[in-house]
Amino acid sequence: MNLFGELKELLLGDVANKASNLLGEKEDKVKTAIEGLIPTFVGGLMKRASNEAGATTLMNVVKKGNHDGSIIEQIGNLVNNKDNFAQVVEKGNGLVSMLLPDKKSSIATMISQFAGVRNSSATSLLSIVAPIVVGKLGKMVATQNLDKAGLANTLLDQRSILLDETPENLQTKMIDVLGLSTFLSEEIKPVQFAPGGIKSNGIPTPPVNKPTEHREVTYSNKDYDSEEGSGMSIPKWLLPTILIAAVLGGIGYFAANYDWSSLSSSKVEPDSAQLEQVTNAKIDTTNLTKDSAAVKVDSSAAAVTVPTTTAVGISLPNGQKVDLTEGSFNFKFAKYLTDSSAKANQSFTFDNLNFESNTNTLVAGSEKTVQDLAKIMSAYPRVQVKLIGYTDNTGDSLQNRKLSFKRAFAVKNLLVANGVQDLRIDFAGKGALNPIASNATEEGKAKNRRIEMKVVKK
Numbered sequence: 001m002n003l004f005g006e007l008k009e010l011l012l013g014d015v016a017n018k019a020s021n022l023l024g025e026k027e028d029k030v031k032t033a034i035e036g037l038i039p040t041f042v043g044g045l046m047k048r049a050s051n052e053a054g055a056t057t058l059m060n061v062v063k064k065g066n067h068d069g070s071i072i073e074q075i076g077n078l079v080n081n082k083d084n085f086a087q088v089v090e091k092g093n094g095l096v097s098m099l100l101p102d103k104k105s106s107i108a109t110m111i112s113q114f115a116g117v118r119n120s121s122a123t124s125l126l127s128i129v130a131p132i133v134v135g136k137l138g139k140m141v142a143t144q145n146l147d148k149a150g151l152a153n154t155l156l157d158q159r160s161i162l163l164d165e166t167p168e169n170l171q172t173k174m175i176d177v178l179g180l181s182t183f184l185s186e187e188i189k190p191v192q193f194a195p196g197g198i199k200s201n202g203i204p205t206p207p208v209n210k211p212t213e214h215r216e217v218t219y220s221n222k223d224y225d226s227e228e229g230s231g232m233s234i235p236k237w238l239l240p241t242i243l244i245a246a247v248l249g250g251i252g253y254f255a256a257n258y259d260w261s262s263l264s265s266s267k268v269e270p271d272s273a274q275l276e277q278v279t280n281a282k283i284d285t286t287n288l289t290k291d292s293a294a295v296k297v298d299s300s301a302a303a304v305t306v307p308t309t310t311a312v313g314i315s316l317p318n319g320q321k322v323d324l325t326e327g328s329f330n331f332k333f334a335k336y337l338t339d340s341s342a343k344a345n346q347s348f349t350f351d352n353l354n355f356e357s358n359t360n361t362l363v364a365g366s367e368k369t370v371q372d373l374a375k376i377m378s379a380y381p382r383v384q385v386k387l388i389g390y391t392d393n394t395g396d397s398l399q400n401r402k403l404s405f406k407r408a409f410a411v412k413n414l415l416v417a418n419g420v421q422d423l424r425i426d427f428a429g430k431g432a433l434n435p436i437a438s439n440a441t442e443e444g445k446a447k448n449r450r451i452e453m454k455v456v457k458k
Contacts, residue, residue, distance in 0.1 A: 003136070003158050004165035007038045010075060010132060018079040019128060023121045032167075033115035033122055037129045039166040040107055040174050044100045045133070046159055047183050049152040052193050059148040061098055062138040069139025071131055078128070092127030095134055106177045114170050152191040159184070163405060163429075164398055171405075172426050181413070184406075316379035322372055328352070330372045337380050337458070344458040350451045353411070360406035362414070370411055373453075374418035384457035386426040387411050392445035393432040405429025408451055426456065 011034050020027040048054035061067070071078070078088045096104045104126070111122040141151055163171055163184070175181055311323045314334050324331040329351045336342050353370070354363040362370075377383055389404030408427040416422050437444035 001157075002161065002165075003042065004038055004161065007042070007129075007133060007136065008035070010072065010136075011038065011129065014076060015079055015128070019085070019125065022079060022082060022085050023117075023124060025117050025121050029115050029117050030121075030125065033111050033117050033125050034129065036111050036114050036167055036170050036174075037107075037122075037126055038133070039162055040111070040170075040178065041096075041100070041126065041129050041133055042155070042158065043162050043166075043174065043180060044103055044107075044178050045137075046155045046162070047178060047180060048099060049148075049155050050183065050191065052148075055148040055152040055191065055193070058099065058137075059141070059151055061095065062134060062141055062151070065095075065134070067131070067134045067138035068142050069135050071135040072139065075132065088131060089124050089127040092130040093123075095130040096126060099130070099134075103178065110170075110173050110177050114167070114173070147193075149191050149193045156191060160402070161398075163402060168428065171428070176422075181409070184409070316376065318379040320375060320379060322375045324372060330369065330376060333373070333453075334376050336455075337376070337383065342458070344455050347452050347454045350411075350453065353451060355407055355410075358403065360403070360410040362410065367414065370414045371418050374415050374420050377415070377420045377424070381421075381424075382457065383455065384424045384426070386428065386454045386456050388427070388452045388454065389429045390434065390448060390450050390452070391432050392448045393435070393439045394445065397431055401429050401431030403429070404431050411451060 012031055016031045016034055017027055019025075020030040023030065045058060049058050077084055079085050093104075096107075100107070104123075108119055108123040108126060111117070111126070112119040115122070117125075137151065137154070140146060140154055144150070144154075146154065166174055175184065310326055312326050312331065314322050314324055314331070316322060316334075322330075322334070324334060329348055333348050336346060336348075350369060352368070353366050355361060355366075356363060377385070387408040389406075389408035391400040391404050393400070405428065408429055412422075412425045412427045415425055432439070432448070435444075435448045436450070437447040439445050439448060
């Protein structure tokens with residue numbers, strides 16, 4: 001099932017046309033706004049439902065608000081006049097306030113800028129999208145007899161296509177606004193809320209009674225943020241005390257029984273079969289000759305290597321110094337920044353940057369390339385960049401695009417962890433687009449698997 005496709009089918013036709021007339025906005029801009037709002041609102045619900053408290057809130061909203069999907073059958077009447085439009089906007093506004101209370105304003109601002117509509121129009125359109133989405137989920141709850149874990153997993157099943165269904169020039173902003181960075185980079189695991197008062201993480205919780213259904217609804221955060229009718233209470237200090245004691249006991253046992261001598265003798269070597277060359281060490285191909293040493297994958301060391309040259313100490317404007325291999329990615333970038341005549345929009349391709357096969361996990365040793373880049377960027381605080389991930393054409397194109405996106409995102413995360421401000425780094429994943437070599441050979445594929453960095457502001 002593609003939830004996004006079904007929602008677009010419901011909202012991008014007659015609803016968008018009539019809403020544009022009522023809002024006084026151009027129809028194409030309203031459609032653009034809706035195309036951005038659908039993945040944004042669904043993405044927010046995904047994250048909210050990924051824990052038990054959020055899933056409980058969503059299920060209670062669905063059931064207590066009688067969101068059984070009937071609104072979908074009446075969708076043509078929602079925007080056929082100002083009165084009906086005002087009613088559905090009011091109801092939708094309440095839903096957004098309950099489900100994404102701290103995101104409503106930032107979502108409206110984001111969509112307003114993205115689609116070129118007024119902020120008030122973006123807010124109204126969000127309030128139109130919300131009850132349709134919740135109604136669609138409510139219909140699935142009713143027809144498939146879903147509990148809160150089933151509802152959560154229904155949403156999480158859509159996570160793998162969330163970015164594919166999000167307009168490319170909205171992806172980065174949406175991730176920032178919704179706080180999806182960690183959520184999207186984690187492994188997808190089915191949500192399980194164990195019965196009998198035990199959460200899926202194994203921590204005991206008080207038993208709860210099932211919430212009773214009410215036909216008359218008065219919305220309040222208390223009604224939706226937790227289960228009703230707790231049969232017992234536990235002092236707030238008790239669980240933390242138990243957890244702390246357990247952790248300290250575990251540390252003591254580990255310290256007493258671990259063979260510490262193994263630390264000095266063990267050496268972990270990565271399995272070469274699990275590695276992929278991600279980047280090509282050659283950046284400026286116009287300066288390459290046939291005899292120049294190309295990037296190689298050393299099967300014995302399972303790492304990308306570059307020609308051995310002298311490390312050069314580069315003095316940075318903030319007084320720091322970084323040792324860089326002459327001719328490397330970071331060396332060229334640092335030299336570029338010192339050239340006052342060099343303009344922005346220049347691109348560089350990472351070298352010595354490798355990931356484990358089909359993952360966004362950096363191979364040991366690759367971190368240094370990113371750490372050195374972080375030092376350089378910290379010395380030039382005005383510089384802004386965009387990281388763009390690419391793959392070869394092997395396998396499914398959508399999976400390649402997602403993998404390239406995650407890899408670019410992993411590099412951004414490491415830069416941020418090393419002190420570079422988040423807002424200075426944009427990122428995207430292009431999959432197999434824009435190859436720089438033929439995919440007919442393994443050498444060409446290796447060159448196409450890369451991460452480029454475009455200088456947006458110098």
